[in-house]
Amino acid sequence: MWINVLCGLLLPGIIIGYLFKKNPPLITLMYPIGVAIAFVGSDWGFGFFWDVSPTFEHNPSLSAFPYKIGYFPLLSCLFGYIKVKEIVKTPLLIFLFSFITTFMELLAVWSGKILYSNGWNIFWTFVTYLAGFIVAFLYIKILKKYKVLR
Template sequence: MLSNVIIAFVIPVLVGGWILRRNLNILLAFYPLGVATSSCVNNVGFNFFWNILPNTNNQSYAALPMDLGLYPMFGCLMIYAILEKGMKPWPTILASSFILTILEWIAKQMGRVIYFNDWNIYWTFLSYVLPFVLAYGYSLAFRKMFKDFK
């Protein structure tokens, strides 16, 4: 569990916080959305499609570092790249999803992630694309509501 905390929470929060330190608006607006979507996707996934180590009675506990660190911070960095660095949305969404899919594939190869009920790496990619599309749509709505948001 300590490795989950260090790799999936401490490192992403430190790196993401350092990158986003000058633009806290993105962090404040998108971090909660990332936590919410990550928690929802993982709760459904643990019941039907995957399991992660360490194996606990409550799998949400084992995924807490990812739900509070890696996934929401990655989403914030994706939005930062789109809004602040001017990157094109769709390639950025697909690249972000691909990077997270590769990280999960590595964890799967190491035996830290177990798939069942016909879940595979392609479905994993889709499970990252959909929340990132949601986050981008949220950013469009957010910018429409708050004209000075950037």
């Protein structure tokens, strides 16, 4: 579980802190959407399509909790930061984030940290991340439309 806390919460928290210093309004807005997407996506399939080790009998999703409040919000913050800076075109940005995140999860699957079941595979993981980053993009678009973000 210490690996989950370190990789899922502490290291992402340091990077989020750095990004917050660079653009506080953006990180303040992107962090909650990252948490929301993480909880919706993870809780939807947790226990049926995948499990994260170590598993706890009374709360099997507890081992994924650090990732839901650290790693995944970090991804949404980085995505938003790059999108707002317009460093990369949107379709490529969505694809790259989906691909890299899927690859990171594939490493966790290979290491035995994540176990897929009931027909779940890396393709469906990619589709799930793709949907999440599309939602993050639409959120940024709405924030810009109503001039919450510039």
